[in-house]
Amino acid sequence: MQKITVPQFFILLFLCRSFTFFTFTPGSGHTLTDTSSLLGLLLACLGSVVLLLPVWMILRRHPGMGLIEYAFHRSPGAGTAAATFFSLYALFEAVGSVVHFTIFLTTAIYPQESAWGFVLLFTLAALYFVWMGLEATARLSGLILVALIFSVILISGAFVPEWEALRLCSPFIGGTAPILRSAAVTLSETAELVPMLLLIPYLKDAGKKMTRGFLWWILAVFLALGGISLLLIASIGEYADTQSYPLYAAAKMTRLFYFQRLDALHLFIWTLLGLIKTALFLYVSRQSLFCLLGKRAQKWVLPILGGVTAAGSILLCRSFRAYEAYDAISLSGVPLLLCVLIVPLLVSLCRKKGGDAA
Amino acid sequence: MFRKWNAFIHGEERRDYMHPKPVRGVDEHLSGDLSADMIQIRRMFDNSSDLVDRSIMAAGTPIRVLICEGMVNLGTYAEILAEPLMNLPPTLQDKDALLDYIRRDSLLGADQKEFHTFGDLFTFLMSGFAVILIEGLPLGIACGMQGFSFRSISEPSSEVNVRGSREGFVEPLRINLTMIRRRIKSPALKFELMQSGVRSKTEVALVYMTDSVSGELLDTVRARLKSAELDVVLDSGYLQPFLEEKPLSLFSGVGTTERPDTLCAKICEGRIAVLVDGSPFAMIVPYLFNENFQSVDDYTHQPYYAAFIRLLKYAAFLFTILLPGTYVALATFHPELFPDALLFNIASSEESTPFPLLFEALIIHFIYELMREAGLRLPRPIGHAVSIVGALVIGDAAVTAGLIGAPMVMVVAITAISSFVVPSLYQSITVLRFVFIIIGGVWGLFGITLGIGVLFCNLCAKHPLGVPETAPASPFSLYPMRDIFTRQNWKRLGRRELLIQDMPGSQIKKDA
Numbered sequence: 102m103q104k105i106t107v108p109q110f111f112i113l114l115f116l117c118r119s120f121t122f123f124t125f126t127p128g129s130g131h132t133l134t135d136t137s138s139l140l141g142l143l144l145a146c147l148g149s150v151v152l153l154l155p156v157w158m159i160l161r162r163h164p165g166m167g168l169i170e171y172a173f174h175r176s177p178g179a180g181t182a183a184a185t186f187f188s189l190y191a192l193f194e195a196v197g198s199v200v201h202f203t204i205f206l207t208t209a210i211y212p213q214e215s216a217w218g219f220v221l222l223f224t225l226a227a228l229y230f231v232w233m234g235l236e237a238t239a240r241l242s243g244l245i246l247v248a249l250i251f252s253v254i255l256i257s258g259a260f261v262p263e264w265e266a267l268r269l270c271s272p273f274i275g276g277t278a279p280i281l282r283s284a285a286v287t288l289s290e291t292a293e294l295v296p297m298l299l300l301i302p303y304l305k306d307a308g309k310k311m312t313r314g315f316l317w318w319i320l321a322v323f324l325a326l327g328g329i330s331l332l333l334i335a336s337i338g339e340y341a342d343t344q345s346y347p348l349y350a351a352a353k354m355t356r357l358f359y360f361q362r363l364d365a366l367h368l369f370i371w372t373l374l375g376l377i378k379t380a381l382f383l384y385v386s387r388q389s390l391f392c393l394l395g396k397r398a399q400k401w402v403l404p405i406l407g408g409v410t411a412a413g414s415i416l417l418c419r420s421f422r423a424y425e426a427y428d429a430i431s432l433s434g435v436p437l438l439l440c441v442l443i444v445p446l447l448v449s450l451c452r453k454k455g456g457d458a459a
Numbered sequence: 460m461f462r463k464w465n466a467f468i469h470g471e472e473r474r475d476y477m478h479p480k481p482v483r484g485v486d487e488h489l490s491g492d493l494s495a496d497m498i499q500i501r502r503m504f505d506n507s508s509d510l511v512d513r514s515i516m517a518a519g520t521p522i523r524v525l526i527c528e529g530m531v532n533l534g535t536y537a538e539i540l541a542e543p544l545m546n547l548p549p550t551l552q553d554k555d556a557l558l559d560y561i562r563r564d565s566l567l568g569a570d571q572k573e574f575h576t577f578g579d580l581f582t583f584l585m586s587g588f589a590v591i592l593i594e595g596l597p598l599g600i601a602c603g604m605q606g607f608s609f610r611s612i613s614e615p616s617s618e619v620n621v622r623g624s625r626e627g628f629v630e631p632l633r634i635n636l637t638m639i640r641r642r643i644k645s646p647a648l649k650f651e652l653m654q655s656g657v658r659s660k661t662e663v664a665l666v667y668m669t670d671s672v673s674g675e676l677l678d679t680v681r682a683r684l685k686s687a688e689l690d691v692v693l694d695s696g697y698l699q700p701f702l703e704e705k706p707l708s709l710f711s712g713v714g715t716t717e718r719p720d721t722l723c724a725k726i727c728e729g730r731i732a733v734l735v736d737g738s739p740f741a742m743i744v745p746y747l748f749n750e751n752f753q754s755v756d757d758y759t760h761q762p763y764y765a766a767f768i769r770l771l772k773y774a775a776f777l778f779t780i781l782l783p784g785t786y787v788a789l790a791t792f793h794p795e796l797f798p799d800a801l802l803f804n805i806a807s808s809e810e811s812t813p814f815p816l817l818f819e820a821l822i823i824h825f826i827y828e829l830m831r832e833a834g835l836r837l838p839r840p841i842g843h844a845v846s847i848v849g850a851l852v853i854g855d856a857a858v859t860a861g862l863i864g865a866p867m868v869m870v871v872a873i874t875a876i877s878s879f880v881v882p883s884l885y886q887s888i889t890v891l892r893f894v895f896i897i898i899g900g901v902w903g904l905f906g907i908t909l910g911i912g913v914l915f916c917n918l919c920a921k922h923p924l925g926v927p928e929t930a931p932a933s934p935f936s937l938y939p940m941r942d943i944f945t946r947q948n949w950k951r952l953g954r955r956e957l958l959i960q961d962m963p964g965s966q967i968k969k970d971a
Contacts, residue, residue: 109934206905211792222902226909230916233706237920240964243933244915365789365796365904372908 104303107310109239111318112246114293115325117381119249120374121290122326123348124201135342136272136334139327141283146323148288152438153315156298156445164308167301168445169392175451181393183448187299188389190440192409194292195382197431199223199414200424202375207418209346210368216418220411223375228407230380231387235303238380245373252366253329256348259355259363260336268338269331289434294441296385303388383410482658485578491597493521500525503577510584517544518551518560521594525580530587532606540589540602554595561591561600570603582660609634615717615739617882622759627717632662632736638719639666643727647671655684655735656692662736663698666722671729673960675968679924680731680744695735695742702733702744704923709887709914712923714746721755729958745923745959747930749943751883752776757946766945773944775880778873779888784895784907786870787820792903808864816867817900823863823871824892826853831875925966926959936963 105113122142156168163171169187173180203219211219230238272280297315301307333347337354341347352367383406390402417424430436484503489496497512504510509528514521524544526536543565551557561571570588574580575598584590587605612634615627628635636650651665663684667677680702687701695715702713716722717739722732725743733742752772757765789796790805797805812819830849834842853871857863878888891914898906921928931939939957941947960967 106934210905211903218902219905222906222909226913229913233916233920237916240919240927240929240933241912241916243935244919244929359798361798362796365793368904369908369911372905373912376909376912 103234103236104305105236105239106305107307107314109243110300110304111314111321113239113242113377113381114297114318115321116242116245116249116374117293117378118291118322119326120198120371120378121292122287122322123329123346123371124205135279136269137275137279138283138287139330139334140272140280141287142323142327142330144280144284145287145291146319148284149291149294150316150319152288152441153294153297156441157312159445159449160298160301165302168298168448169389170302171445172448172451173392175448179448179451183444184389184393186444187295187440188386188393190295190436191299191382191386191389192406192413193431193436194295195227195379195386195406195410196413196417197427198375198379198382199227199410200417200427202371202379203414203418204424205346205349205371209349210364217415220414220418223372223379224407224411224414227376227379227383227410228403230376231383231403231406235300235384238377238384242377245370245377249370249374252363252370253325255357255366256352256355256363257329257332259357260332260351263336264332265335265338268335285434286432289432289437292382292437294437296381298441298445299385299389379410383407485576485581487577488575489577489580489592489597489599491595493523493592493594496592497523499577500580503581515544518547518553518557520554520557522557523592525584525590525592527584527587530585530607531589531604535604535606536589540591540604544591554593557593558596572601572603574599574601582654585660586662605631605633607631612638618716618718618721618754620718620754620756620759623755624718624720626719628719628734628739628741630737630739632664632734635719635734635739635741636664636666639723639732642719642723643668648726651681653681653684655687655698656689659691659693661692663692664734664736666726666732666734666741668726668729671727671956671958672731673729673958673967676729676745676924676960677731680733684733692735693737695733695738695740698733698735699742702742702924704921706917706920708917708921709890710748710884710918710921710928711887712744712746712921712928714743714750714883715740716743717741718755724755724758728956729960745926747923747926747962748918748928749932751881753942758949762946762948769944769946772880775877776884776888779875779877779880780891781895781907781911782874782877783820783824783870783892784897784899784910785904786866786899787816787896788899788903788907790816791900805864805866808866811861812864813862815900817896819863819867820870820896820900821893823853823857823867824874824896827871827875828889922964922966926962927964930962930964934964939963 160166160168160171163174166174169180169184172183199220202223203216206219207214207216230241301311304311329348333341333351337347337351341350344350349364349367349371353362353364355363357363383403386406387402390398390406394402417427482503484499487499490499500510510525511528512523512525514523516522522544524540547557547560551560572583572588574583580590580599580601583599583601587607588601588603591600591602593600609631610629612626612629614625618627626638628638639650640648645668647668647670649667649669651667653663653665654660655663665677665680665684683701684698687698689697692698699711699713699715704712714725716725722741722743726732730743730745733744735742752769757768760768790809794802794806809816814822827849830845830853834845834849836842837845853863854868858865858868874892878885878892881888895907895910898910902909919927919929919933927934930936931943939962942952942957946952959965
C-alpha cells in the first residue's frame with residue numbers, strides 16, 4: 102500500500118482548500134471581498150475543529166483505522182453502507198471541482214469555448230494522477246505548494262503599494278448575519294475534512310502526528326487564505342466586489358517589471374490546484390469502492406469513475422438548473438454534516454460483531 | 460476487446476522471437492584425449508579461421524596451445540608462454556609433473572586459470588587468453604595475455620569539463636576498472652564480474668563500495684541483470700531497460716557516464732555502477748532527476764559559480780521544453796499577455812507568413828532536428844557544412860522568403876542552445892518539446908499546464924530502485940538540499956557523507 106507522510110497529506114489538503122476558497126460558487130453570496138468574510142473564515146476554521154471532535158474521539162481509540170475500516174470493524178453492513186456513501190460523496194466533490202474549474206475557464210479565460218473539451222481533458226489528467234497513485238500526487242503537491250507561494254508573493258507583492266487601510270471597514274457593519282452566512286458557506290465548502298477521516302490508513306505515523314498536523318493545517322488555512330483576502334480587500338476594495346474571481350481579477354491587474362499582467366501565472370497555479378483536488382477526491386472514491394468490491398474491481402473502477410465524472414461535469418456545465426441544484430445541495434452543508442458527524446455517530450452506534458455495544 | 464488484442468500481440472511475439480539457445484556441446488567436459496578434444500573444438504568452432512593452435516612436445520607429453528588470432532599480444536605470448544614451454548627443466552618426466560610445474564613453479568601469464576568445459580575454453584579464448592591442453596588431462600589452463608588493439612584513453616566527448624581529469628572510459632572493461640581502482644585505493648571498492656548475453660557472453664562488472672552500498676539494492680541489481688535474457692549484449696544500453704522501473708516515463712532512472720571520476724563520486728554515495736565490456740558508457744543506479752543537472756565542474760568551481768550554473772541549467776531545461784509551446788500558446792490564444800511593444804513586433808512578423816503558428820513551429824523544429832541529426836552522423840568536416848547550410852536556411856533564407864517569422868527563429872535558437880546545456884536529458888527534451896508545441900497550439904496555456912502537471916506527476920511517481928526520483932526536493936529534506944540547486948563548499952560538503960539510502964522517502968533498507 103502506498104503511504105505518504107502526514108506533512109505531505111496536509112499540504113495536499115491545503116492546496117485543495119486554497120482551490121475551493123478562491124473559486125467562485127454562484128448563489129453563495131460569498132466573494133471574499135469584505136471584512137465579514139475574514140471573520141467568517143475564522144469561525145469556519147473553529148467550526149471545523151468542533152465538527153471533527155466527535156469523530157476524532159472515536160478514531161483516536163482505533164489508531165491506524167480510517168472511517169471505512171472502522172465501520173467494517175463495527176459491522177460488515179455498516180462498512181458496506183459507509184464505503185458506498187463516502188465513495189458517492191467523493192465522486193460528488195470531484196465532479197464539483199471539475200465543474201467549478203471548467204466554469205472558471207469558460208467564463209473568465211476562454212469565454213467563447215464549449216465546456217466539454219475542457220472537462221474531458223481535465224478529467225483525463227486527473228485520472229492519470231489517480232493512476233499514478235497517492236504518493237505521486239502528494240510529492241507533486243509539495244512542488245505545487247512552492248509554485249503557489251511564489252505566485253502569491255508575486256501577485257500580493259505587486260498590490261502592497263495599493264494598500265489602503267480605509268477600505269477595511271468593521272466586519273460588523275452589516276450586523277452578524279453576513280458573518281454567520283459567510284462562516285456557514287466556508288464551512289460547508291470544507292470537504293477536505295472527509296479525506297482526512299478516510300485516508301488515515303495511508304499515512305505513515307498517523308497516530309502520532311495527525312492531531313498536530315490538523316491544527317497546523319487549520320492555522321495555515323486561516324493565516325494564508327485570510328492574509329490574501331485581507332490584502333485583496335485593502336488593495337482593490339470595491340472592485341473585487343464586482344468580480345466573480347477576485348484573485349484572478351487581481352492577477353490580471355498586476356504589473357511586474359516588464360509584464361503587464363500575471364493572469365497566466367494564476368491560470369497555471371489554479372489548473373494544478375484543481376487537478377490536485379479532483380485527483381484526491383477521485384482517489385478517495387476509488388479506494389472506498391475497493392473497500393466495497395475488493396481487488397477484483399481494480400481494473401474497471403477508475404475508467405468508470407472517470408466516465409461518471411466527465412459525464413456529470415458536462416451535464417452540470419450545460420444545464421444551469423442542474424448546476425444550481427448541485428450548488429444548493431453542496432452549500433446546504435448537509436452532505437458534509439452527514440459525512441463528518443451523522444454517519445460516524447451512526448456507525449459507532451452499530452452493534453459490533455460478537456455482541457459488543459458501542 | 461483488450462484480451463483479444465493482447466492475445467494477438469503476444470501471438471505475434473511468439474512467432475517472431477525465440478529465446479536464444481547456447482551452442483550445443485558447450486557444457487560438455489574435456490575428455491583428456493587431445494585429438495578428440497581438438498576435433499570437438501574445431502567442430503564447435505566450425506573451423507573458423509581465427510582459431511590458431513600449435514602442437515608442442517613438452518616434458519615428453521604432447522600439448523596444444525590455442526589462441527584466437529588478434530586477441531593475444533604475440534610478444535607476450537612468445538616471451539612468457541612459448542619460450543618457457545620450449546625450455547622446460549629436464550627433470551619433468553610426465554604429464555602430472557608438467558601440470559604441477561605449470562601450477563606451482565611457472566608464471567605463464569599473471570592471470571592463470573583452470574577449466575574443465577568447452578564452454579569455458581571458448582570464453583577464455585575469445586577473451587584474449589592462451590589456452591593449454593595437455594594430453595591425458597581432462598582440464599585446460601588459460602593464461603591471460605590480452606593484446607588486442609583498442610582506442611586509447613581520451614577526453615570523453617559527451618561530458619567535456621573545464622577543470623579536472625581529462626580521462627574517459629574506453630571500450631575494454633579491464634582498462635575501465637583500472638581507471639576506477641586508480642582513483643579509489645580502498646579495499647572497500649569491489650568489482651563483481653558476471654556474464655550477459657547467451658551468445659556474446661559479454662563481461663559485465665558491478666562496481667560498488669562495500670562499506671556504503673545497501674545489500675538489498677545490490678541484490679536487486681544483481682537479480683535484474685541476471686534476468687536479462689538476451690542473445691547478444693553489445694552496449695550498456697542493452698541492459699538499461701532491465702534496471703528501469705515502472706511507470707513508463709520519458710526520464711530514465713538509470714544514469715550514464717563516460718567519466719571515471721563521476722563514477723567514483725557516485726559509488727561513494729552508495730550507488731552501484733554497471734560497466735559492460737565494449738562500451739565506454741557506465742550505468743549508475745539509482746539515478747535521481749537532479750543528477751542530470753550536476754557535473755564534475757560544479758565541484759571544482761567556486762560554490763557561488765556552481766550554484767549559478769546549476770540554476771542556469773534548470774532554467775535551460777524549462778526553456779527548452781516549454782518556450783516554443785508557450786510561445787505558440789500565447790501568440791495563438793492569449794496575445795493580451797504579451798507586453799504591447801513585443802506584441803506589435805510579433806504580430807507584424809507573423810502577418811507576412813503563410814502558415815499558422817503551430818505548423819510553423821513544428822516545421823522549423825523538425826528542420827532543426829533533421830540538421831542536427833545529419834550533422835551528428837556525418838563525418839565532422841561535412842557535418843560542419845551541413846550545420847552552416849542549416850543555419851543559413853533556417854536563420855536567413857526562411858525568414859527572407861516569408862515562410863517563417865523572425866521571432867520563431869529566435870525561439871528555435873534559444874531552445875536549441877538551451878537543449879545542449881543538459882545533454883543527459885536531450886532525448887526526453889526533444890520529444891517533450893514537440894509534445895508541448897502541439898498541446899500549446901491546440902489547447903493554449905490550459906493544455907500546457909495540464910501537460911506540465913502530467914509530466915511532473917509521472918516524474919514524482921518514479922522511484923528508481925526504491926528512491927523517489929524527485930528526492931530530496933519532494934519528499935523534502937533540508938540536509939541533502941546542500942547539493943541540489945546550490946552547492947555548499949567542500950569544508951561543509953565533506954563533513955558528513957550522504958548515502959543514497961538516506962534520501963527522504965527511500966525504501967531501500969539500511970544495512971546494520
